Amino acid sequence: RIAAVDGQVNAFLHVNAEEALAVAAEVDAIRAAGGAEAEALHYLAGVPIAVKDLIVTIGQPTTAGSKILEGWHSPYDATVVERLRAAKMPILGKTNLDEFAMGSSTEHSAYGPTRNPWDLDRIPGGSGGGSAAAVAAFEAPLALGTDTGGSIRQPGAVTGTVGVKPTYGSVSRYGAIAMASSLDQIGPVTRTVLDSALLHQVIGGHDPRDSTSLPEPLADLVAAAKTGNVEGLRIGIIKELHGEGYQAGVENRFNDALELLKEAGAEIVEVSCPNFQYALGAYYLIMPSEASSNLAKFDGVRYGLRVLPVDGPMTIERVMGATRAAGFGDEVKRRIILGTYALSAGYYDAYYGSAQKVRTLVQRDFEAAFAEADVLISPTAPTTAFPLGEKLDDPLAMYLNDVATIPANLAGVPGLSLPGGLADEDGLPVGIQLLAPAREDARLYRVGAVLE
Numbered sequence: 525r526i527a528a529v530d531g532q533v534n535a536f537l538h539v540n541a542e543e544a545l546a547v548a549a550e551v552d553a554i555r556a557a558g559g560a561e562a563e564a565l566h567y568l569a570g571v572p573i574a575v576k577d578l579i580v581t582i583g584q585p586t587t588a589g590s591k592i593l594e595g596w597h598s599p600y601d602a603t604v605v606e607r608l609r610a611a612k613m614p615i616l617g618k619t620n621l622d623e624f625a626m627g628s629s630t631e632h633s634a635y636g637p638t639r640n641p642w643d644l645d646r647i648p649g650g651s652g653g654g655s656a657a658a659v660a661a662f663e664a665p666l667a668l669g670t671d672t673g674g675s676i677r678q679p680g681a682v683t684g685t686v687g688v689k690p691t692y693g694s695v696s697r698y699g700a701i702a703m704a705s706s707l708d709q710i711g712p713v714t715r716t717v718l719d720s721a722l723l724h725q726v727i728g729g730h731d732p733r734d735s736t737s738l739p740e741p742l743a744d745l746v747a748a749a750k751t752g753n754v755e756g757l758r759i760g761i762i763k764e765l766h767g768e769g770y771q772a773g774v775e776n777r778f779n780d781a782l783e784l785l786k787e788a789g790a791e792i793v794e795v796s797c798p799n800f801q802y803a804l805g806a807y808y809l810i811m812p813s814e815a816s817s818n819l820a821k822f823d824g825v826r827y828g829l830r831v832l833p834v835d836g837p838m839t840i841e842r843v844m845g846a847t848r849a850a851g852f853g854d855e856v857k858r859r860i861i862l863g864t865y866a867l868s869a870g871y872y873d874a875y876y877g878s879a880q881k882v883r884t885l886v887q888r889d890f891e892a893a894f895a896e897a898d899v900l901i902s903p904t905a906p907t908t909a910f911p912l913g914e915k916l917d918d919p920l921a922m923y924l925n926d927v928a929t930i931p932a933n934l935a936g937v938p939g940l941s942l943p944g945g946l947a948d949e950d951g952l953p954v955g956i957q958l959l960a961p962a963r964e965d966a967r968l969y970r971v972g973a974v975l976e
């Protein structure tokens with residue numbers, strides 16, 4: 525399937541056919557032999573998976589969608605990848621993304637854009653457009669993404685797939701190349717809610733190698749997805765996250781979802797999160813600040829690309845400058861500059877400090893909302909997939925896409941986006957987002973299963 529369609533979709537940066545087939549053959553042989561070993565096979569053994577190329581893997585390149593890591597191989601596996609291997613899931617390859625996961629369209633990849641399988645002239649969302657497109661185009665049944673401000677959920681929404689951002693700390697970040705460490709989470713990209721629960725259960729749980737990893741074991745997410753019951757549950761519509769600025773077809777499918785939930789016995793309430801209007805602004809200060817620091821390690825010495833200055837003295841600073849000038853794309857440079865500025869002496873309180881205060885206010889909005897509702901609901905993105913190139917030269921328009929997904933990252937709460945049907949105007953997929961309190965990921969699956 526990858527050979528048939530990926531020439532058009534460009535979801536994969538690297539295809540790991542040989543190793544994937546070997547793992548599949550190994551699982552087949554164990555099954556054929558029967559006995560205790562066959563019995564002990566994991567429920568996902570033999571089910572192939574695609575991995576976002578921000579997550580490090582032994583035996584395959586990891587580029588982060590950047591020229592600066594072209595040809596670089598990690599000497600270790602991310603914890604989530606170790607867990608896939610332990611379950612004997614064949615890893616199909618690495619998927620395309622906006623460079624260092626910065627973007628909402630996958631157009632900022634140094635290796636060309638991924639296209640939306642629903643309409644090849646439209647974006648598949650970002651930054652994890654490759655994982656979402658691979659699943660939507662039936663190139664992979666399962667994929668992994670990372671979500672710092674919506675990069676799992678928004679691509680899910682615009683490609684008609686399911687994407688989950690788990691509670692911060694509930695899935696190990698060890699081996700996910702850091703973008704903004706206080707916001708990043710790895711999570712599943714799949715075709716059904718149950719598939720996401722099955723995969724989430726494999727990758728989640730404590731990891732001593734991630735200092736922010738939560739100590740407690742995961743709840744039974746698979747059971748929650750199978751139960752799918754909203755009887756008596758209070759579902760809160762976030763007043764600030766729909767209506768004005770949202771495409772009519774998105775709004776219609778959102779209303780359909782509310783009707784479905786009502787019919788299934790949920791109580792629909794309205795909640796207000798007045799500080800969400802500042803979340804986008806806070807995010808676009810906090811995220812670049814953390815990223816500017818995280819990306820300092822790409823210095824032309826330790827990893828990947830090294831570019832020597834054409835003339836003049838060969839100092840370490842000049843090698844670093846030449847490497848970073850050639851290796852990073854425009855969006856990455858923009859954010860490094862933004863972040864460095866926001867963190868600089870004299871501006872720190874005005875920008876980074878204020879953004880952190882807004883972050884606290886967003887967290888309080890969630891606390892208040894979750895006192896009135898068990899699960900919150902909104903459209904995942906304000907519009908369906910937009911045409912390639914439409915927002916490429918307008919960073920602010922691109923950033924505005926994340927308005928509904930960003931609050932969850934600022935607060936660390938889990939979110940799930942699932943297909944809500946097609947928009948009337950353009951026949952393209954609409955995503956519905958569910959949000960739950962931290963550590964209550966199971967609720968997302970319980971409600972998601974009803975909406976599917």
Ligand code: GLN
Nearest residue numbers: 625627671672673674675
């Ligand atoms: N679109 C957001 C950004 O550009 C989110 C990115 C992400 O979640 N990795 O920052």
